[in-house]
Amino acid sequence: MLYNPVMSLPPASDIPPSHGLFPIRHVCAETGINPVTLRAWERRYGLIRPLRTPKGHRLYSARDIERIRKILAFLEEGVAVSQVGRVLEREPEPEKGRAAMWDPESDTPSLSVTEPAGGVAPYVPDPVSDALLEASKSLTPVHLERTYARLVMRHGWEGVHEQAFLHTYSALREQARHDPAAEARLAVFACWATSTFAEQLRSALLLCEGPTCPALIEGHGHRRLTGQLFLLATARQGLRVLPLPDPISPPAMEQLSTHLDSPAIVLHVRTPSQAAGDSERIRTLLMTPGVPCFLVGAGARTWAALESPRALMTLPLAPLQAADALTRQVLEQKRT
Secondary structure, three states: OOOOOOOOOOOOOOOOHHHOOEEHHHHHHHHOOOHHHHHHHHHHHOOOOOEEOOOOOEEEOHHHHHHHHHHHHHHHOOOOHHHHHHHHHHOOOOOOOEOOEOOOOOOOOEOOOEOOHHHOOOOOHHHHHHHHHHHHOOOOHHHHHHHHHHHHHHHOHHHHHHHHHHHHHHHHHHHHOOOHHHHHHHHHHHHHHHHHHHHHHHHHHOOOOOOEEEEEEOOOHHHHHHHHHHHHHHHHOOOEEEEEOOOOOHHHHHHHHHHHOOOOEEEEOOOHHHOHHHHHHHHHHHOOOOOOEEEEOOOHHHHHOOOOOOOEEEOOOOHHHHHHHHHHHHHHHHHO
C-alpha cells in the first residue's frame, strides 16, 4: 500500500532530536541523501520503513539513519539498489533496545516502548480500540487527538484505522442506543473524527495526481465517518477524489465529469430503506447514462442490482480495502 504524507510540517519541528525521532530534513542533512531518493527507497524497495505522525509525516529513528548510511555504502561499492535489501538481510540482526518514543503529553521521552524491526509496531486490535474508547470518556477532542497521535505513531495509520477505529465507532453507536453518557461520547468522537478526517483529506488531495473522481457520501452526521475514512484512504494512495456534500442532478454530474475528464464517479451509499431522502436522487443518477460508477458501503450491492445504463461496480465493504480496489481499478483503467 502506498503512503502519502497528508500535512506539511512547519519549518521548525515540534519533535526535538533528543526524543529519538527525526524528521526527513534532519535525516537528509545528516546523511547527505536527497529526500526524493529516500522516499523512493521506501516506496519502491521497502528499504526504510519510518514511523508516521497522524498527519502522515515520516519520522526516522537513529537505527533508520544507520541503515541509510549502510545502504549508501553498499551503493558506493557498486551494489544495485534493487539488491541492497537482500544484502542487508544477510547481515546479523542488531541487538534490539528500547527506543525513545515521543509522547505529546510529556516533556520527556517514554522509554517503555521497544522499537520494532522496520520502524512500525505490530498492530494489536484490542489495546488500540480500548485506548480510543477510554479517550472518548474525557468528552474532550484534545484528549482524543493526543491519544490518536500516540496510536498512529506506534501502530501506523493503517493499523489504527483498518479495524480499531471502526470497532470503536461501532461500539459507541451500540452503547449510545441505551446510554445517554455513551451518546454524548459518540457525539464528541464524531465531531473530532469528522474534523480530523476533513483536514487530512484536504491536505492529502494537494499531493494527488492524475484523474479526479467526483465522490458522494450518503448520510449525515456521524453516519458519514466510514465514507470519510474511505475517501481519505483513497487520497492517501494518490487517487484524487472530489467530495460532494449532496447528490447533484444527472446533467450537473455529466458536466462535472466531462470537465474533469473523470474516469468514474464514486458513491458511498447506505441501503435505500435507511436513506429515503436521498434514494430517489441516487436512483435518478444511476439510471442516467454516463461514466462508470463505483459503489461502496452497506447499500452497494442493492444499488448495483439496478438495470442501469452505466457500468456499476461494487467495492469491498471495509473502507481501506475499498480504497485499495478503487485506486487499482481506476488507475489501471486510465492506463488502458
